[in-house]
Amino acid sequence: MDTFSRIFGLGDKDLQKQADELLLRLSKALQSASAKLHVCVDDWDDGKMKHLDELESEIISLEREADEVKEELYEKIFSKRAYLPQQTQERYQLVQHMDSVVDAAENAVRMILVGSNFRPPSEIKGIAEKGWICTDLLQDAVKYLFTDFKKSVEYTLKIDRVREEARDLSFKLLKKLFNDKKYSAKEVSLFRAISERILQVAIRSEDTGDFIRTLAVKYS
Protein backbone atom coordinates (compact mmCIF):
# COMPACT_ATOMS: atom_id res chain seq x y z
CA MET A 1 0.00 0.00 0.00
CA ASP A 2 2.94 2.33 0.57
CA THR A 3 3.80 2.82 -3.09
CA PHE A 4 0.13 3.37 -3.84
CA SER A 5 -0.01 5.89 -1.02
CA ARG A 6 2.95 7.81 -2.36
CA ILE A 7 1.52 7.96 -5.90
CA PHE A 8 -1.79 9.35 -4.73
CA GLY A 9 -0.45 11.37 -1.83
CA LEU A 10 -2.27 9.35 0.79
CA GLY A 11 0.50 9.19 3.30
CA ASP A 12 3.95 7.73 3.62
CA LYS A 13 4.41 5.62 6.75
CA ASP A 14 8.07 6.62 7.23
CA LEU A 15 7.13 10.28 7.09
CA GLN A 16 4.27 9.70 9.49
CA LYS A 17 6.64 8.01 11.92
CA GLN A 18 9.01 10.98 11.67
CA ALA A 19 6.08 13.35 12.19
CA ASP A 20 5.06 11.50 15.37
CA GLU A 21 8.62 11.77 16.70
CA LEU A 22 8.83 15.47 15.87
CA LEU A 23 5.48 16.16 17.50
CA LEU A 24 6.68 14.37 20.62
CA ARG A 25 9.84 16.54 20.60
CA LEU A 26 7.73 19.67 20.29
CA SER A 27 5.51 18.52 23.10
CA LYS A 28 8.54 17.90 25.33
CA ALA A 29 10.07 21.29 24.40
CA LEU A 30 6.82 22.98 25.32
CA GLN A 31 6.59 21.28 28.69
CA SER A 32 10.28 21.77 29.41
CA ALA A 33 10.15 25.51 28.57
CA SER A 34 7.19 26.00 30.87
CA ALA A 35 8.83 23.99 33.68
CA LYS A 36 12.03 26.03 33.38
CA LEU A 37 9.99 29.23 33.45
CA HIS A 38 8.42 28.02 36.67
CA VAL A 39 11.87 27.28 38.14
CA CYS A 40 13.08 30.67 36.97
CA VAL A 41 10.23 32.47 38.78
CA ASP A 42 10.84 30.34 41.89
CA ASP A 43 14.55 31.23 41.90
CA TRP A 44 13.76 34.91 41.29
CA ASP A 45 11.29 34.87 44.18
CA ASP A 46 13.81 33.10 46.43
CA GLY A 47 16.55 35.57 45.45
CA LYS A 48 18.65 32.87 43.75
CA MET A 49 19.73 35.12 40.93
CA LYS A 50 22.79 33.34 39.59
CA HIS A 51 20.85 30.73 37.57
CA LEU A 52 18.42 33.14 35.93
CA ASP A 53 20.62 33.88 32.90
CA GLU A 54 21.26 30.18 32.44
CA LEU A 55 17.53 29.40 32.58
CA GLU A 56 16.80 32.19 30.13
CA SER A 57 19.25 30.83 27.58
CA GLU A 58 17.87 27.30 28.08
CA ILE A 59 14.32 28.48 27.41
CA ILE A 60 15.51 30.44 24.36
CA SER A 61 17.24 27.28 23.10
CA LEU A 62 14.02 25.34 23.61
CA GLU A 63 12.12 27.98 21.65
CA ARG A 64 14.65 27.71 18.81
CA GLU A 65 14.33 23.94 18.92
CA ALA A 66 10.54 24.23 18.75
CA ASP A 67 10.86 26.50 15.72
CA GLU A 68 13.20 24.01 14.05
CA VAL A 69 10.78 21.17 14.75
CA LYS A 70 7.95 23.26 13.30
CA GLU A 71 9.96 24.04 10.17
CA GLU A 72 11.02 20.42 9.80
CA LEU A 73 7.43 19.27 10.15
CA TYR A 74 6.34 21.74 7.53
CA GLU A 75 9.17 21.30 5.03
CA LYS A 76 9.91 17.60 5.34
CA ILE A 77 6.58 16.13 6.36
CA PHE A 78 3.49 18.24 5.67
CA SER A 79 4.60 19.55 2.29
CA LYS A 80 5.48 15.99 1.23
CA ARG A 81 1.89 14.79 1.65
CA ALA A 82 2.51 12.53 4.58
CA TYR A 83 -1.18 12.81 5.40
CA LEU A 84 -4.41 13.55 3.59
CA PRO A 85 -4.81 17.33 3.12
CA GLN A 86 -7.44 17.83 5.85
CA GLN A 87 -5.28 15.89 8.30
CA THR A 88 -2.19 17.87 7.25
CA GLN A 89 -4.02 21.12 7.82
CA GLU A 90 -5.25 20.09 11.26
CA ARG A 91 -1.83 18.81 12.35
CA TYR A 92 -0.17 21.97 11.13
CA GLN A 93 -2.62 24.11 13.10
CA LEU A 94 -1.94 21.98 16.17
CA VAL A 95 1.81 22.45 15.76
CA GLN A 96 1.37 26.22 15.40
CA HIS A 97 -0.71 26.37 18.57
CA MET A 98 1.87 24.32 20.49
CA ASP A 99 4.73 26.46 19.23
CA SER A 100 2.92 29.59 20.39
CA VAL A 101 3.07 28.29 23.99
CA VAL A 102 6.86 27.98 23.81
CA ASP A 103 7.04 31.49 22.30
CA ALA A 104 5.04 32.78 25.27
CA ALA A 105 7.46 31.11 27.72
CA GLU A 106 10.40 32.78 25.98
CA ASN A 107 8.75 36.21 26.09
CA ALA A 108 8.00 35.75 29.77
CA VAL A 109 11.53 34.75 30.78
CA ARG A 110 13.05 37.64 28.82
CA MET A 111 10.78 40.06 30.66
CA ILE A 112 11.67 38.48 34.02
CA LEU A 113 15.35 39.07 33.31
CA VAL A 114 14.56 42.71 32.52
CA GLY A 115 13.12 43.17 36.00
CA SER A 116 15.14 40.62 37.95
CA ASN A 117 16.54 43.26 40.27
CA PHE A 118 13.12 43.84 41.77
CA ARG A 119 11.60 41.42 44.26
CA PRO A 120 8.40 39.92 42.77
CA PRO A 121 4.98 39.76 44.45
CA SER A 122 3.99 36.19 45.46
CA GLU A 123 1.14 36.06 42.91
CA ILE A 124 3.64 35.97 40.02
CA LYS A 125 5.00 32.72 41.36
CA GLY A 126 1.43 31.37 41.52
CA ILE A 127 0.68 32.39 37.92
CA ALA A 128 3.88 30.68 36.71
CA GLU A 129 2.91 27.53 38.58
CA LYS A 130 -0.55 27.53 36.99
CA GLY A 131 1.06 27.99 33.57
CA TRP A 132 3.31 25.04 34.24
CA ILE A 133 0.32 22.89 35.25
CA CYS A 134 -1.51 24.00 32.09
CA THR A 135 1.35 22.84 29.85
CA ASP A 136 1.62 19.59 31.80
CA LEU A 137 -2.07 18.94 31.15
CA LEU A 138 -1.68 20.06 27.56
CA GLN A 139 1.01 17.49 26.97
CA ASP A 140 -1.44 14.77 28.04
CA ALA A 141 -4.26 16.29 25.99
CA VAL A 142 -2.05 16.16 22.87
CA LYS A 143 -1.00 12.59 23.65
CA TYR A 144 -4.58 11.40 24.09
CA LEU A 145 -5.87 13.29 21.04
CA PHE A 146 -4.40 10.49 18.93
CA THR A 147 -5.66 7.58 21.00
CA ASP A 148 -8.63 8.63 23.12
CA PHE A 149 -10.80 11.65 22.34
CA LYS A 150 -12.70 11.41 25.61
CA LYS A 151 -9.60 11.57 27.80
CA SER A 152 -8.17 14.29 25.62
CA VAL A 153 -11.29 16.44 26.15
CA GLU A 154 -11.10 15.81 29.92
CA TYR A 155 -7.55 17.18 29.98
CA THR A 156 -8.50 20.25 27.94
CA LEU A 157 -11.31 21.01 30.39
CA LYS A 158 -8.80 20.77 33.24
CA ILE A 159 -6.59 23.26 31.37
CA ASP A 160 -9.56 25.66 31.21
CA ARG A 161 -10.04 25.48 34.96
CA VAL A 162 -6.36 26.02 35.76
CA ARG A 163 -6.17 28.90 33.29
CA GLU A 164 -9.13 30.51 35.09
CA GLU A 165 -7.25 30.17 38.40
CA ALA A 166 -4.23 31.81 36.75
CA ARG A 167 -6.43 34.66 35.51
CA ASP A 168 -7.87 35.12 39.05
CA LEU A 169 -4.36 35.35 40.42
CA SER A 170 -3.46 37.84 37.75
CA PHE A 171 -6.37 40.13 38.75
CA LYS A 172 -5.49 39.68 42.41
CA LEU A 173 -1.98 40.84 41.55
CA LEU A 174 -3.27 43.86 39.60
CA LYS A 175 -5.48 44.82 42.53
CA LYS A 176 -2.49 44.60 44.81
CA LEU A 177 -0.21 46.55 42.47
CA PHE A 178 -2.66 49.39 41.93
CA ASN A 179 -3.79 49.66 45.56
CA ASP A 180 -0.73 48.88 47.64
CA LYS A 181 1.32 52.01 48.14
CA LYS A 182 4.54 50.06 48.59
CA TYR A 183 4.84 49.56 44.83
CA SER A 184 6.32 52.39 42.76
CA ALA A 185 4.93 53.26 39.32
CA LYS A 186 7.94 51.56 37.76
CA GLU A 187 7.29 48.37 39.74
CA VAL A 188 3.58 48.40 38.88
CA SER A 189 4.40 48.70 35.21
CA LEU A 190 7.11 46.03 35.35
CA PHE A 191 5.20 43.41 37.39
CA ARG A 192 2.11 43.93 35.29
CA ALA A 193 4.12 43.32 32.10
CA ILE A 194 5.79 40.23 33.58
CA SER A 195 2.55 38.74 34.94
CA GLU A 196 0.75 39.27 31.63
CA ARG A 197 3.51 37.50 29.77
CA ILE A 198 3.56 34.58 32.17
CA LEU A 199 -0.22 34.39 31.98
CA GLN A 200 0.11 34.08 28.20
CA VAL A 201 1.61 30.59 28.72
CA ALA A 202 -1.65 29.49 30.35
CA ILE A 203 -3.81 31.37 27.81
CA ARG A 204 -2.04 29.84 24.82
CA SER A 205 -2.21 26.42 26.43
CA GLU A 206 -5.93 26.96 26.75
CA ASP A 207 -6.16 28.03 23.07
CA THR A 208 -4.31 24.86 22.09
CA GLY A 209 -6.64 22.87 24.33
CA ASP A 210 -9.65 24.53 22.68
CA PHE A 211 -8.34 23.52 19.27
CA ILE A 212 -7.81 19.95 20.46
CA ARG A 213 -11.34 19.90 21.87
CA THR A 214 -12.73 21.20 18.57
CA LEU A 215 -11.07 18.31 16.77
CA ALA A 216 -12.23 15.79 19.35
CA VAL A 217 -15.81 17.05 19.29
CA LYS A 218 -15.81 17.15 15.50
CA TYR A 219 -14.72 13.55 15.19
CA SER A 220 -16.33 11.87 18.16
Next chain:
Amino acid sequence: MEPVLLGVLLIISFMVAFAIGSNDEAMAPAVGAKVFTVRTAVAIGGLITVLGAVSMGGNVSEKVGSDMVRGLTLTTEMVFAILISMAIWLLVASATRGLPISTTQCIVGSVIGVAVFAPFVGYTGWGIEAIDWFVVLEVFVGWIVSPVIGFLVAAAVFALVRRSQKQVQGLTDLERQERLAAYGLAAFLIWTSLSRGGNDVANAIAPLVVLPDFMGTIELGFIALPAVILPLIIGGTGMALGLIVVGRKVIRTLATEVVSLSPSSALAASVSVALIMFVGTLLGLPLSGTHVLVAALIAVGWVSATPVQMKQVKDILISWIITVPISAVLGVAVLWVILGFI
Protein backbone atom coordinates in the same frame (compact mmCIF):
# COMPACT_ATOMS: atom_id res chain seq x y z
CA MET B 1 -19.53 5.41 -47.73
CA GLU B 2 -17.37 8.05 -49.36
CA PRO B 3 -14.14 8.54 -47.43
CA VAL B 4 -14.65 12.32 -47.13
CA LEU B 5 -18.15 11.93 -45.73
CA LEU B 6 -16.96 9.17 -43.42
CA GLY B 7 -14.16 11.44 -42.22
CA VAL B 8 -16.65 14.25 -41.53
CA LEU B 9 -18.84 11.85 -39.54
CA LEU B 10 -15.85 10.68 -37.52
CA ILE B 11 -14.86 14.28 -36.79
CA ILE B 12 -18.41 15.14 -35.67
CA SER B 13 -18.50 12.06 -33.42
CA PHE B 14 -15.13 13.04 -31.99
CA MET B 15 -16.44 16.52 -31.22
CA VAL B 16 -19.58 15.14 -29.62
CA ALA B 17 -17.45 12.78 -27.54
CA PHE B 18 -15.16 15.68 -26.60
CA ALA B 19 -18.18 17.67 -25.39
CA ILE B 20 -19.58 14.74 -23.40
CA GLY B 21 -16.16 14.13 -21.82
CA SER B 22 -15.89 17.81 -20.90
CA ASN B 23 -19.03 17.69 -18.76
CA ASP B 24 -19.94 14.14 -17.78
CA GLU B 25 -17.20 13.07 -15.39
CA ALA B 26 -16.94 10.95 -12.28
CA MET B 27 -13.77 12.17 -10.59
CA ALA B 28 -15.06 15.31 -8.84
CA PRO B 29 -15.65 13.66 -5.42
CA ALA B 30 -12.04 12.41 -5.32
CA VAL B 31 -10.75 15.89 -6.14
CA GLY B 32 -13.10 17.42 -3.57
CA ALA B 33 -11.79 15.04 -0.92
CA LYS B 34 -8.27 15.89 -2.13
CA VAL B 35 -7.48 12.24 -2.78
CA PHE B 36 -6.52 13.24 -6.34
CA THR B 37 -5.30 16.56 -7.63
CA VAL B 38 -7.24 17.88 -10.63
CA ARG B 39 -4.29 16.92 -12.84
CA THR B 40 -4.14 13.36 -11.53
CA ALA B 41 -7.94 13.07 -11.75
CA VAL B 42 -8.14 14.10 -15.40
CA ALA B 43 -5.12 11.94 -16.30
CA ILE B 44 -6.55 8.83 -14.66
CA GLY B 45 -10.11 9.68 -15.75
CA GLY B 46 -8.97 10.16 -19.36
CA LEU B 47 -7.08 6.88 -19.48
CA ILE B 48 -9.89 4.92 -17.85
CA THR B 49 -12.47 6.51 -20.14
CA VAL B 50 -10.60 5.30 -23.23
CA LEU B 51 -10.27 1.82 -21.72
CA GLY B 52 -13.96 1.79 -20.76
CA ALA B 53 -15.06 3.02 -24.18
CA VAL B 54 -13.02 0.42 -26.04
CA SER B 55 -13.69 -2.51 -23.75
CA MET B 56 -17.32 -1.89 -22.81
CA GLY B 57 -18.64 0.59 -25.39
CA GLY B 58 -19.29 -2.08 -28.01
CA ASN B 59 -21.92 -3.74 -25.83
CA VAL B 60 -23.97 -0.61 -25.32
CA SER B 61 -26.50 0.27 -27.96
CA GLU B 62 -27.90 3.76 -27.87
CA LYS B 63 -30.85 5.04 -29.84
CA VAL B 64 -30.53 8.77 -29.49
CA GLY B 65 -33.94 10.12 -28.43
CA SER B 66 -35.78 7.45 -30.44
CA ASP B 67 -38.22 6.53 -27.66
CA MET B 68 -39.51 10.11 -27.50
CA VAL B 69 -41.00 10.17 -30.98
CA ARG B 70 -44.10 8.07 -31.62
CA GLY B 71 -43.70 5.42 -34.35
CA LEU B 72 -41.18 7.54 -36.23
CA THR B 73 -37.50 7.09 -36.87
CA LEU B 74 -35.12 10.01 -36.57
CA THR B 75 -33.30 10.62 -39.83
CA THR B 76 -29.49 10.78 -39.92
CA GLU B 77 -29.62 14.59 -40.26
CA MET B 78 -31.89 14.80 -37.23
CA VAL B 79 -29.61 12.56 -35.17
CA PHE B 80 -26.63 14.73 -36.07
CA ALA B 81 -28.56 17.91 -35.30
CA ILE B 82 -29.44 16.47 -31.89
CA LEU B 83 -25.88 15.36 -31.15
CA ILE B 84 -24.23 18.55 -32.38
CA SER B 85 -26.62 20.81 -30.46
CA MET B 86 -26.02 18.68 -27.35
CA ALA B 87 -22.27 19.03 -27.88
CA ILE B 88 -22.52 22.81 -28.29
CA TRP B 89 -24.49 23.32 -25.07
CA LEU B 90 -22.33 20.87 -23.09
CA LEU B 91 -19.20 22.70 -24.22
CA VAL B 92 -20.65 26.13 -23.49
CA ALA B 93 -21.72 25.04 -19.97
CA SER B 94 -18.36 23.35 -19.28
CA ALA B 95 -16.00 25.92 -20.76
CA THR B 96 -17.69 29.09 -19.51
CA ARG B 97 -18.84 28.33 -15.96
CA GLY B 98 -17.87 24.69 -15.41
CA LEU B 99 -21.51 23.83 -14.77
CA PRO B 100 -22.43 20.14 -14.64
CA ILE B 101 -25.50 19.59 -16.82
CA SER B 102 -27.38 16.48 -17.83
CA THR B 103 -26.59 14.94 -21.23
CA THR B 104 -30.09 13.41 -21.24
CA GLN B 105 -31.63 16.85 -20.70
CA CYS B 106 -29.71 18.15 -23.73
CA ILE B 107 -30.92 15.26 -25.86
CA VAL B 108 -34.55 15.64 -24.74
CA GLY B 109 -34.50 19.38 -25.44
CA SER B 110 -32.99 19.03 -28.89
CA VAL B 111 -35.27 16.10 -29.84
CA ILE B 112 -38.29 18.25 -28.96
CA GLY B 113 -36.89 21.18 -30.96
CA VAL B 114 -36.01 19.07 -33.99
CA ALA B 115 -39.33 17.15 -33.99
CA VAL B 116 -41.42 20.31 -33.71
CA PHE B 117 -39.38 22.14 -36.37
CA ALA B 118 -39.24 19.20 -38.83
CA PRO B 119 -42.59 19.95 -40.65
CA PHE B 120 -41.32 23.44 -41.51
CA VAL B 121 -38.41 21.94 -43.47
CA GLY B 122 -40.41 19.37 -45.35
CA TYR B 123 -40.62 16.35 -43.05
CA THR B 124 -44.11 14.91 -43.03
CA GLY B 125 -45.68 13.27 -39.98
CA TRP B 126 -43.56 15.31 -37.54
CA GLY B 127 -44.60 18.21 -35.30
CA ILE B 128 -45.83 18.51 -31.74
CA GLU B 129 -48.07 15.46 -32.13
CA ALA B 130 -45.07 13.30 -33.09
CA ILE B 131 -43.64 13.63 -29.62
CA ASP B 132 -44.61 11.07 -27.03
CA TRP B 133 -45.44 13.56 -24.29
CA PHE B 134 -45.99 10.79 -21.77
CA VAL B 135 -42.34 9.76 -22.18
CA VAL B 136 -41.31 13.42 -21.94
CA LEU B 137 -43.38 13.80 -18.75
CA GLU B 138 -41.77 10.66 -17.34
CA VAL B 139 -38.34 12.11 -18.06
CA PHE B 140 -39.28 15.46 -16.48
CA VAL B 141 -40.58 13.75 -13.34
CA GLY B 142 -37.29 11.84 -13.26
CA TRP B 143 -35.37 15.12 -13.19
CA ILE B 144 -37.37 16.38 -10.24
CA VAL B 145 -37.27 13.07 -8.39
CA SER B 146 -33.52 12.48 -9.04
CA PRO B 147 -32.16 15.19 -6.76
CA VAL B 148 -34.69 14.40 -4.04
CA ILE B 149 -33.77 10.71 -4.02
CA GLY B 150 -30.09 11.60 -4.35
CA PHE B 151 -30.28 13.87 -1.33
CA LEU B 152 -32.22 11.44 0.86
CA VAL B 153 -30.17 8.34 0.05
CA ALA B 154 -26.79 10.09 0.32
CA ALA B 155 -27.83 11.73 3.60
CA ALA B 156 -28.91 8.35 4.99
CA VAL B 157 -25.73 6.58 3.81
CA PHE B 158 -23.44 9.28 5.18
CA ALA B 159 -25.36 9.44 8.46
CA LEU B 160 -24.61 5.72 8.86
CA VAL B 161 -20.95 6.33 8.03
CA ARG B 162 -20.81 9.16 10.59
CA ARG B 163 -22.34 6.91 13.22
CA SER B 164 -19.59 4.34 12.65
CA GLN B 165 -16.98 7.11 12.71
CA LYS B 166 -18.19 8.18 16.16
CA GLN B 167 -16.91 4.85 17.47
CA VAL B 168 -13.30 5.80 16.79
CA GLN B 169 -11.11 6.37 19.83
CA GLY B 170 -8.67 8.97 18.61
CA LEU B 171 -7.25 10.89 15.68
CA THR B 172 -5.03 7.96 14.67
CA ASP B 173 -8.06 5.67 14.25
CA LEU B 174 -9.98 8.34 12.41
CA GLU B 175 -7.09 9.05 10.07
CA ARG B 176 -6.81 5.33 9.37
CA GLN B 177 -10.52 5.23 8.52
CA GLU B 178 -10.26 8.25 6.26
CA ARG B 179 -7.23 6.73 4.55
CA LEU B 180 -9.17 3.53 3.90
CA ALA B 181 -12.07 5.64 2.59
CA ALA B 182 -9.61 7.43 0.30
CA TYR B 183 -8.37 4.12 -1.14
CA GLY B 184 -11.97 2.94 -1.51
CA LEU B 185 -12.96 6.18 -3.19
CA ALA B 186 -10.05 6.01 -5.65
CA ALA B 187 -10.88 2.41 -6.58
CA PHE B 188 -14.62 3.06 -6.76
CA LEU B 189 -14.29 6.10 -9.00
CA ILE B 190 -11.87 4.34 -11.32
CA TRP B 191 -14.43 1.56 -11.70
CA THR B 192 -17.25 4.09 -12.18
CA SER B 193 -15.23 5.92 -14.85
CA LEU B 194 -14.70 2.64 -16.66
CA SER B 195 -18.43 1.90 -16.96
CA ARG B 196 -19.21 5.57 -17.61
CA GLY B 197 -16.74 5.53 -20.51
CA GLY B 198 -18.52 2.49 -21.94
CA ASN B 199 -21.97 4.02 -21.57
CA ASP B 200 -21.26 7.58 -22.65
CA VAL B 201 -19.29 6.71 -25.77
CA ALA B 202 -22.48 5.13 -27.16
CA ASN B 203 -24.14 8.56 -27.39
CA ALA B 204 -21.25 9.97 -29.38
CA ILE B 205 -20.81 7.14 -31.85
CA ALA B 206 -24.47 6.07 -32.18
CA PRO B 207 -24.77 7.25 -35.80
CA LEU B 208 -21.50 5.53 -36.75
CA VAL B 209 -22.04 2.01 -35.44
CA VAL B 210 -24.96 1.40 -37.83
CA LEU B 211 -22.81 2.19 -40.88
CA PRO B 212 -21.72 -0.83 -42.97
CA ASP B 213 -18.12 0.48 -42.84
CA PHE B 214 -17.94 -0.41 -39.14
CA MET B 215 -19.81 -3.70 -39.18
CA GLY B 216 -17.19 -6.19 -40.29
CA THR B 217 -13.68 -6.73 -39.08
CA ILE B 218 -10.42 -5.01 -39.82
CA GLU B 219 -7.20 -6.94 -40.30
CA LEU B 220 -4.06 -5.75 -38.57
CA GLY B 221 -1.43 -8.24 -39.70
CA PHE B 222 -2.53 -11.54 -38.24
CA ILE B 223 -4.99 -9.90 -35.81
CA ALA B 224 -8.62 -9.40 -36.80
CA LEU B 225 -10.47 -6.74 -34.83
CA PRO B 226 -14.13 -5.73 -35.01
CA ALA B 227 -14.37 -2.62 -37.17
CA VAL B 228 -16.46 -0.89 -34.50
CA ILE B 229 -13.21 -0.51 -32.52
CA LEU B 230 -12.31 2.51 -34.66
CA PRO B 231 -15.32 4.68 -33.69
CA LEU B 232 -14.94 3.40 -30.11
CA ILE B 233 -11.31 4.55 -29.99
CA ILE B 234 -12.22 7.88 -31.56
CA GLY B 235 -15.13 8.34 -29.15
CA GLY B 236 -13.06 7.27 -26.13
CA THR B 237 -10.16 9.52 -27.08
CA GLY B 238 -12.53 12.43 -27.68
CA MET B 239 -14.10 12.00 -24.25
CA ALA B 240 -10.68 11.68 -22.62
CA LEU B 241 -9.42 14.86 -24.30
CA GLY B 242 -12.65 16.66 -23.41
CA LEU B 243 -12.10 15.74 -19.78
CA ILE B 244 -8.44 16.74 -19.83
CA VAL B 245 -8.84 20.02 -21.73
CA VAL B 246 -12.19 21.37 -20.52
CA GLY B 247 -13.52 18.92 -17.93
CA ARG B 248 -11.22 20.16 -15.15
CA LYS B 249 -13.45 23.23 -14.86
CA VAL B 250 -16.53 21.11 -14.15
CA ILE B 251 -14.49 18.99 -11.73
CA ARG B 252 -13.45 22.14 -9.85
CA THR B 253 -17.05 23.36 -9.62
CA LEU B 254 -18.33 20.10 -8.20
CA ALA B 255 -15.25 19.38 -6.12
CA THR B 256 -14.66 22.69 -4.43
CA GLU B 257 -17.48 25.13 -5.12
CA VAL B 258 -20.47 23.25 -3.75
CA VAL B 259 -19.31 21.77 -0.46
CA SER B 260 -16.11 20.67 1.32
CA LEU B 261 -15.60 16.94 1.17
CA SER B 262 -13.63 14.39 3.17
CA PRO B 263 -12.72 10.97 1.75
CA SER B 264 -15.54 9.32 3.72
CA SER B 265 -18.19 11.87 2.72
CA ALA B 266 -17.07 11.75 -0.92
CA LEU B 267 -17.19 7.95 -0.86
CA ALA B 268 -20.66 8.01 0.71
CA ALA B 269 -21.88 10.41 -2.01
CA SER B 270 -20.31 8.38 -4.82
CA VAL B 271 -21.63 5.04 -3.56
CA SER B 272 -25.10 6.58 -3.11
CA VAL B 273 -25.10 7.86 -6.69
CA ALA B 274 -24.05 4.45 -8.04
CA LEU B 275 -26.66 2.71 -5.90
CA ILE B 276 -29.46 5.06 -6.97
CA MET B 277 -28.53 4.84 -10.65
CA PHE B 278 -28.34 1.04 -10.45
CA VAL B 279 -31.76 0.69 -8.79
CA GLY B 280 -33.19 3.38 -11.11
CA THR B 281 -32.01 1.42 -14.15
CA LEU B 282 -33.46 -1.82 -12.76
CA LEU B 283 -36.82 -0.14 -12.15
CA GLY B 284 -36.70 1.72 -15.45
CA LEU B 285 -36.74 5.14 -13.77
CA PRO B 286 -35.29 7.92 -15.95
CA LEU B 287 -32.93 9.37 -13.31
CA SER B 288 -30.16 11.85 -14.12
CA GLY B 289 -26.72 10.93 -12.79
CA THR B 290 -25.64 14.58 -12.73
CA HIS B 291 -28.69 15.64 -10.70
CA VAL B 292 -28.24 12.77 -8.27
CA LEU B 293 -24.54 13.56 -7.80
CA VAL B 294 -25.07 17.25 -7.08
CA ALA B 295 -27.86 16.44 -4.60
CA ALA B 296 -25.69 13.76 -2.97
CA LEU B 297 -22.82 16.21 -2.49
CA ILE B 298 -25.16 18.73 -0.88
CA ALA B 299 -26.55 15.96 1.36
CA VAL B 300 -23.17 14.85 2.72
CA GLY B 301 -22.27 18.49 3.31
CA TRP B 302 -25.51 18.95 5.23
CA VAL B 303 -24.98 15.82 7.35
CA SER B 304 -21.40 16.82 8.23
CA ALA B 305 -22.60 20.36 9.03
CA THR B 306 -20.29 21.79 6.35
CA PRO B 307 -21.48 25.04 4.75
CA VAL B 308 -23.07 24.51 1.32
CA GLN B 309 -22.28 27.21 -1.27
CA MET B 310 -25.88 28.07 -2.13
CA LYS B 311 -24.93 30.58 -4.84
CA GLN B 312 -23.16 27.84 -6.78
CA VAL B 313 -26.09 25.47 -6.23
CA LYS B 314 -28.44 28.16 -7.54
CA ASP B 315 -26.31 28.59 -10.69
CA ILE B 316 -26.35 24.83 -11.26
CA LEU B 317 -30.15 24.69 -10.82
CA ILE B 318 -30.61 27.57 -13.29
CA SER B 319 -28.40 25.78 -15.82
CA TRP B 320 -30.56 22.67 -15.44
CA ILE B 321 -33.76 24.65 -16.03
CA ILE B 322 -32.51 26.44 -19.15
CA THR B 323 -30.85 23.36 -20.67
CA VAL B 324 -34.05 22.00 -22.30
CA PRO B 325 -35.21 25.21 -24.04
CA ILE B 326 -31.67 26.11 -25.12
CA SER B 327 -31.07 22.61 -26.48
CA ALA B 328 -34.38 22.80 -28.37
CA VAL B 329 -33.41 26.09 -30.00
CA LEU B 330 -29.92 24.79 -30.80
CA GLY B 331 -31.41 21.58 -32.26
CA VAL B 332 -33.57 23.63 -34.62
CA ALA B 333 -30.67 25.87 -35.63
CA VAL B 334 -28.28 22.99 -36.26
CA LEU B 335 -30.85 20.99 -38.27
CA TRP B 336 -31.51 24.08 -40.37
CA VAL B 337 -27.78 24.50 -41.02
CA ILE B 338 -27.29 20.80 -41.86
CA LEU B 339 -30.21 20.84 -44.30
CA GLY B 340 -28.72 23.94 -45.90
CA PHE B 341 -25.57 21.92 -46.73
CA ILE B 342 -27.42 18.94 -48.20
